Amino acid sequence: MLKRIGFTRNDLILVAALLVFAAFGAWRGVNIGVSSAVAEKVIIRVNGEVLTELPLDEDRELGVTGYDGGFNVVTITNREVYIREADCPDLLCVKHAPASERGELIVCLPHRIAVELE
Amino acid sequence: MNRTKSLAEMGLLIAVALVLSRIESFLPPPVPSVPGIKLGLANLPTVILLYDERRFPRPYISAITLSVSRVLLAGFMFSGLWSTIYALSGAAVSFFIMLLCKLSKKLSLIGVSIAGGTSHNLAQLAIAAFVMAEPRLLSLYPVLIISGIAAGFLVGITARLVDRILCS
Numbered sequence: 001m002l003k004r005i006g007f008t009r010n011d012l013i014l015v016a017a018l019l020v021f022a023a024f025g026a027w028r029g030v031n032i033g034v035s036s037a038v039a040e041k042v043i044i045r046v047n048g049e050v051l052t053e054l055p056l057d058e059d060r061e062l063g064v065t066g067y068d069g070g071f072n073v074v075t076i077t078n079r080e081v082y083i084r085e086a087d088c089p090d091l092l093c094v095k096h097a098p099a100s101e102r103g104e105l106i107v108c109l110p111h112r113i114a115v116e117l118e
Numbered sequence: 119m120n121r122t123k124s125l126a127e128m129g130l131l132i133a134v135a136l137v138l139s140r141i142e143s144f145l146p147p148p149v150p151s152v153p154g155i156k157l158g159l160a161n162l163p164t165v166i167l168l169y170d171e172r173r174f175p176r177p178y179i180s181a182i183t184l185s186v187s188r189v190l191l192a193g194f195m196f197s198g199l200w201s202t203i204y205a206l207s208g209a210a211v212s213f214f215i216m217l218l219c220k221l222s223k224k225l226s227l228i229g230v231s232i233a234g235g236t237s238h239n240l241a242q243l244a245i246a247a248f249v250m251a252e253p254r255l256l257s258l259y260p261v262l263i264i265s266g267i268a269a270g271f272l273v274g275i276t277a278r279l280v281d282r283i284l285c286s
Contacts, residue, residue, distance in 0.1 A: 006278055011229030015267055018236055022260035048251030068200070089197040090143070097150035104151075107250055110200040114252050 037102040039117035042081050044074060047112045056081065056100075056117065066111025074115055081115060083108065124174055128184065131163040135188040136195075138162060143196060148265070152258055154242065155265045158235055158273055160188060164213070165231050165277040166284070168220060173284075178217060185209050207245050212238035227281070228274035235270025236263055 002012075042054045047067050054060065059077045061084070066072060072093065073085040082098040086108055093108035099117055106115040139160035147153040167174065167181040174180045189209045193202025216234040219225045225233065239262035247255040 005228070005275055006226050007228050008226045010224045011226050011232065014225060014229050015232060018232075018263050018267055022263040025257070025260040025263075045252075088201075090201055092147075092153040095147050095150070095153040099151075103254075105252070105254060107246070107252065107255065109154075109204060109246055109250065110198055112250055114250055116254075 039079075039100060039102040039104070041118050042074075042076060043116045043118055045114040045116070064111075064113055066108060066113040068111065070108070070111030070113075072108055072111060072113055081117065082106070083115065086111070124180070127173070128180060131167060131184055132187050132191070135160050135163045135184065136192055139188065139192045140196065149261065152261050152265075154246075155239075155262070156269070158238065158269045160192070161185075161209075161212070161231075161234065161238075162273050162277055162280070163188075165216070165227070165234070165273060166280055168216060168230070169227055169277070169281055170284070181217075182213055185213050204242055204245055204249075208238045208242040211241035226274075227278050228271060231274030231277060232267050232270035235268075235273065236266030239263070239266040 039056055042056055044051045044054070044062070044064060046064065051064065052062070054062070054076060056076060056079050061073060061075045064072045064074055071087050072083050075082055075084040080098040080100045083093040083096065083106060086094055088108060088110040090110070093106055093113070096106045099106055099115070102117055104117045107113065142156055142159045145157070147155060148157075149155045164181050164185045167177055167184055170177050170180075186206070186209070189202065189205045193199075193205055197205075212234040215237040216230050219230045219233045240259060243255060243259060243262050247253055
């Protein structure tokens, strides 16, 4: 079936090599314990520098001014954190699912804001 | 094909690419925990052009012109300067990888498209990690490889179908 749509043996080798590379990374990621641990605090960084640390079990909302004057609203509620609002055009950070596990990271690329759980 | 005709067709393809990238921005992210992942629909006209030797005298130059124009126009119309710079770097890396893969004659159109999708994702991830000074972002790379394979595969199949219809 794959042959009929023009998928060749070399294509298959490329995909297999990429999958092995991906599997290696996923396996190492699990080994260093990225997820499924309870997070306690929220670290907000702007342009690589820590702006503030907040406890995850306290509901609150914080306006963050990022690089280039961009503005984001970080919301902590029910032990989850998400970016409620941003004035960037792509809004990828707002589309990000709420984070609650240790090691999760929400970033706003245009404003260089990183919200990390620890 | 004469110059006027290929110029007109180029304008048409840029318009199609712009519409596709606008449509794509309305689609919900397929992986909510990595919202940067997308289908790469706007890359479709570039892949088609890369293989359109019969209609364009210099398909590679046309394809890179198309890719750069689309990213710049979409960037300045729909997003900001920084997003445009990220998009441009991803597009440039993926274009040159696709060109190399095509010239090597080892891969089919679908393989070339998969290589393009994956390299686009990896390049953008590397740039994001660098600009944000967040090396931990790099740990997302397996997700981006898999989504790059999937997106490249779908774009490749579509490009092949369109190419057949256009050139028959």
